[in-house]
Amino acid sequence: MENKKELILNKEWCKGCWICVEFCPKQVLDMKDGKCQIVNLEDCIYCQLCEIRCPDNAIYIKTVGGNDHD
Amino acid sequence: MDASQLIQKYYRLDKLPHIWCPGCGHGILLNSLVRAIDNLGLNKDEVVVVSGIGCSSRAPGYLDFNTLHTTHGRALAFATGIKHANPNLHVIVIMGDGDSFAIGGNHLIHACRRNIDITAIVFNNNIYGMTGGQYSPTTPYGDLAATAPYGNPDSPFDICQLAKGAGATYIARGTAYHARELDKLIERGIKNKGFSLIEGLSMCPTYYGRKNRKGSAVDMLKFFKDNCIDKRLVDNNPQLGEGKILIGELYKSTRPEYTESYKAIIDKLKE
Ligand SMILES: Cc1ncc(C[n+]2csc(CCOP(=O)(O)OP(=O)(O)O)c2C)c(N)n1
Numbered sequence: 557m558e559n560k561k562e563l564i565l566n567k568e569w570c571k572g573c574w575i576c577v578e579f580c581p582k583q584v585l586d587m588k589d590g591k592c593q594i595v596n597l598e599d600c601i602y603c604q605l606c607e608i609r610c611p612d613n614a615i616y617i618k619t620v621g622g623n624d625h626d
Numbered sequence: 627m628d629a630s631q632l633i634q635k636y637y638r639l640d641k642l643p644h645i646w647c648p649g650c651g652h653g654i655l656l657n658s659l660v661r662a663i664d665n666l667g668l669n670k671d672e673v674v675v676v677s678g679i680g681c682s683s684r685a686p687g688y689l690d691f692n693t694l695h696t697t698h699g700r701a702l703a704f705a706t707g708i709k710h711a712n713p714n715l716h717v718i719v720i721m722g723d724g725d726s727f728a729i730g731g732n733h734l735i736h737a738c739r740r741n742i743d744i745t746a747i748v749f750n751n752n753i754y755g756m757t758g759g760q761y762s763p764t765t766p767y768g769d770l771a772a773t774a775p776y777g778n779p780d781s782p783f784d785i786c787q788l789a790k791g792a793g794a795t796y797i798a799r800g801t802a803y804h805a806r807e808l809d810k811l812i813e814r815g816i817k818n819k820g821f822s823l824i825e826g827l828s829m830c831p832t833y834y835g836r837k838n839r840k841g842s843a844v845d846m847l848k849f850f851k852d853n854c855i856d857k858r859l860v861d862n863n864p865q866l867g868e869g870k871i872l873i874g875e876l877y878k879s880t881r882p883e884y885t886e887s888y889k890a891i892i893d894k895l896k897e
């Protein structure tokens with residue numbers, strides 16, 4: 557079964573630092589009312605750059621289905 | 627729980643979100659450590675993370691390993707005791723630049739000299755964050771701090787050079803911008819059988835950034851992006867390194883490790 561990737565944002569932990577918004581290579585993210593928001597999901601390439609540089613663990617890529625050993 | 631598997635596995639979720647300011651680099655560096663430990667497949671019960679006092683030293687409190695939050699500057703002294711008591715443990719020490727190189731400088735140089743098998747990670751944000759932005763031994767010359775309103779008259783340590791002179795056997799520098807690369811540097815530091823020092827360039831947008839008009843956390847990450855270069859590139863073409871901060875694995879050597887030398891003496895006396 558093929559793995560499906562999902563972009564997950566936990567607004568409760570987001571502190572609105574702009575890091576993920578600024579360094580996303582595909583302009584998927586923006587800032588609204590001091591919190592990150594996903595505005596352009598179609599363009600996401602699931603590169604995890606947002607996850608890697610978010611200081612607050614508030615955004616990440618979840619892999620659903622398939623096996624975990626890919 | 628709205629957190630990645632990695633975070634769920636290694637963090638004390640009830641302690642999150644952490645207290646660090648928006649855009650503080652410490653959270654990025656801490657995740658690098660967690661990924662390094664995960665990549666190495668270490669048993670959680672065999673990992674001990676020790677810290678002193680400072681914003682950076684809050685880190686172990688968020689992690690689900692054996693953790694110890696000690697006194698300012700003394701993390702390495704406690705860590706030395708832990709490693710001696712049980713040399714099988716992976717002992718990892720997180721310190722700030724003030725914690726490790728100001729008040730804790732003496733412990734640091736002697737831990738390097740002994741080549742004890744500890745991995746020290748310095749979250750270097752060039753300032754005392756926790757106490758309100760006083761200058762530290764890594765604050766650049768001329769920069770502003772709460773205690774240097776007219777510019778810092780002291781020159782900073784190059785902490786990697788200092789660790790090399792003192793005898794550390796693995797030395798590397800990474801940044802919060804180059805977080806993926808930092809994972810690998812920490813992994814190699816943990817694998818080194820001896821004292822490893824990893825300098826992680828962090829950012830304190832709240833004090834150092836604001837005082838020195840270095841802009842936001844994003845601007846400070848861009849600074850790392852534009853001003854750091856991997857040592858391997860410079861080895862091939864030294865001109866590339868001019869005016870840049872070297873990152874990557876800076877030094878590696880082999881020397882007897884302290885707890886092994888100590889054990890050899892005990893074994894000999896038992897004969
Ligand atoms: C013996 C002692 N002296 C001074 C202090 C006050 N103090 C707390 S944290 C700190 C410096 C923190 O700076 P750093 O180690 O660079 O870590 P950061 O907060 O920037 O991460 C100082 C001086 C203390 N707690 N204990």
Ligand code: SF4
Nearest residue numbers: 580600601603604606
């Ligand atoms: S995974 Fe990559 S493309 Fe998708 S939001 Fe994060 S940084 Fe942008």
Ligand code: SF4
Nearest residue numbers: 570571573574576610
């Ligand atoms: S990097 Fe993290 S904390 Fe910062 S804006 Fe993005 S999701 Fe929020």
Ligand code: SF4
Nearest residue numbers: 646647650681755830
């Ligand atoms: S004061 Fe500086 S080092 Fe401390 S949490 Fe805030 S940004 Fe981070």
